[in-house]
Amino acid sequence: MDFAPVFAEITALGDSLRNVLLMMLAAIVTVTVVLFEWLIHKRLRQLSDAAVQLTHGDYDAYLPKKNGDEIGDLVGSFMAMRNALHAYYSQLKGEIDSHRHTAAALKEEKERATYQATHDSLTGLVNRHEFEHLLSDALKDAQHYEDEHALLYMDLDQFKIVNDTCGHIAGDALLQQLKIILQDQMRRQDTLARLGGDEFGVLLKYCDLENAVKVAKTLLRTIQEFHFTWDGKTFSIGVSIGVVCIEKQSRDINYLLSAADSACYMAKDNGRNRVQIYQRSNKELTKQKGEMLWVTKLVEAMDMEKFELYSQSIIALEPLENEPIYQEILLRLREDNDNITPPGAFIPAAERYNLITSLDRWVVKKTFQFLKEWTSDREIILSINLSGPTLDDQRLLDYIESCLRHNEVAGQQLCFEITESAAVISLSSAKHFMERLKSYNCSFSLDDFGSGMSSFSYLKSLPVDYLKIDGSFVRDIMSDSVDHAMVNAINQIGHTMKLKTIAEFVETQQIFNQLKILGIDYAQGFYIHRPSPITSLIK
Numbered sequence: 001m002d003f004a005p006v007f008a009e010i011t012a013l014g015d016s017l018r019n020v021l022l023m024m025l026a027a028i029v030t031v032t033v034v035l036f037e038w039l040i041h042k043r044l045r046q047l048s049d050a051a052v053q054l055t056h057g058d059y060d061a062y063l064p065k066k067n068g069d070e071i072g073d074l075v076g077s078f079m080a081m082r083n084a085l086h087a088y089y090s091q092l093k094g095e096i097d098s099h100r101h102t103a104a105a106l107k108e109e110k111e112r113a114t115y116q117a118t119h120d121s122l123t124g125l126v127n128r129h130e131f132e133h134l135l136s137d138a139l140k141d142a143q144h145y146e147d148e149h150a151l152l153y154m155d156l157d158q159f160k161i162v163n164d165t166c167g168h169i170a171g172d173a174l175l176q177q178l179k180i181i182l183q184d185q186m187r188r189q190d191t192l193a194r195l196g197g198d199e200f201g202v203l204l205k206y207c208d209l210e211n212a213v214k215v216a217k218t219l220l221r222t223i224q225e226f227h228f229t230w231d232g233k234t235f236s237i238g239v240s241i242g243v244v245c246i247e248k249q250s251r252d253i254n255y256l257l258s259a260a261d262s263a264c265y266m267a268k269d270n271g272r273n274r275v276q277i278y279q280r281s282n283k284e285l286t287k288q289k290g291e292m293l294w295v296t297k298l299v300e301a302m303d304m305e306k307f308e309l310y311s312q313s314i315i316a317l318e319p320l321e322n323e324p325i326y327q328e329i330l331l332r333l334r335e336d337n338d339n340i341t342p343p344g345a346f347i348p349a350a351e352r353y354n355l356i357t358s359l360d361r362w363v364v365k366k367t368f369q370f371l372k373e374w375t376s377d378r379e380i381i382l383s384i385n386l387s388g389p390t391l392d393d394q395r396l397l398d399y400i401e402s403c404l405r406h407n408e409v410a411g412q413q414l415c416f417e418i419t420e421s422a423a424v425i426s427l428s429s430a431k432h433f434m435e436r437l438k439s440y441n442c443s444f445s446l447d448d449f450g451s452g453m454s455s456f457s458y459l460k461s462l463p464v465d466y467l468k469i470d471g472s473f474v475r476d477i478m479s480d481s482v483d484h485a486m487v488n489a490i491n492q493i494g495h496t497m498k499l500k501t502i503a504e505f506v507e508t509q510q511i512f513n514q515l516k517i518l519g520i521d522y523a524q525g526f527y528i529h530r531p532s533p534i535t536s537l538i539k
Contacts, residue, residue, distance in 0.1 A: 131193035150212030152202035153260035157238035238273035294349035313529035324379035388422030411441035471505030
């Protein structure tokens, strides 16, 4: 059998198979190379895309899996870098946010501090300091460009009655309500400010005097129509308004404020609830400026001990055995030329410019010094006048109580005189002051009783011991039947309330005798004793 053809066929088949296998191997190698290249390219592209996303702050971009090859090592290094960058960025972002928050807080605090420095905390209105700044700008504008502006100075009437009757919370509420209705009357370029207490200022930009007066009258009418209700009580208040023109000739803001204040004071002096234009030639304003000169003189007098205590006797019309010496303490000013100035010359200025409390404090301390030196066995009562503002002086009340507690003075040696008007206006303060000192056996006298319109209704709520009948009734008691009836009525009411009565301005024997017939308890006046230095009591 011939196997050669078979072997030839097998050989040919083997060659064909080898060729096929070689082709398949080449194809596999080619596919493997292409696939390997594609996989490498894909992983590198994924890494490249992740790097691009990282530059945009995306730290969560997809990364190829880590294999144990060079690309895997590159992926690992990339991930480490990404995590480090993420941590650093997070820290940096936190610090930036913290600094941004701190900067915002500082800005807010600065704005708050600026606002508090320029605005009234109660009403939110511009305060006096900022108002003066705005006023200064308006004055410069008027002086440089001859524009005309106006200043209104407003002082509320009867506000203290609300404060004393209902308390400071009610007074604050009134001011807040009033601020709203006043702001409704303001133009956009106008400024309403609270200057302090119950005083307001209005700066009217680009407003001549005629229109300023119209605005002032509108504000006056608005306040008159306003009714404040608190705890079931309704109050009406008024306002006195001073108007001054801001013009090229105006000197400075102190001049403007002083002029507006003077006009406001004159409005009050003329009956309140009115508008007063400042005029340089006005005699009343000249008088008010004269009072301003007293301010320096009074301060100097207290510092240099130029004041002196005088006293005037108050005697019993039906004296008892061992009747105490009863004297009213009076204040006098010794001038440089040795002349003695009575209080009528300087008390109005002291009241106007808030020096009256300092004067009262001086009198109290000097009176206490006198009592410490009193060595007579004779009992003495010294009556000290106190003004309305002094009733709110907690320091003075504490001083008096301290002296009484430490027995530096005895309560029964002291009587404090409060005018009827001061007691009514400062009702709650008066009651508080009286009740505190009554516990030390001090007595109280209601001075000028009958001069007001609410005397009898308020009398029941005040713990007084004496009624001093207003001297205007006593002076003409012999010739005026109405005055006679008033003195008699006040005396009877006082006795009904278990109070002692004192008649002032007893200047003749006839008046003295008539008071005795009416049953008045005490008398005081020139007929009995002219004021003399308190030191004469020791002599």
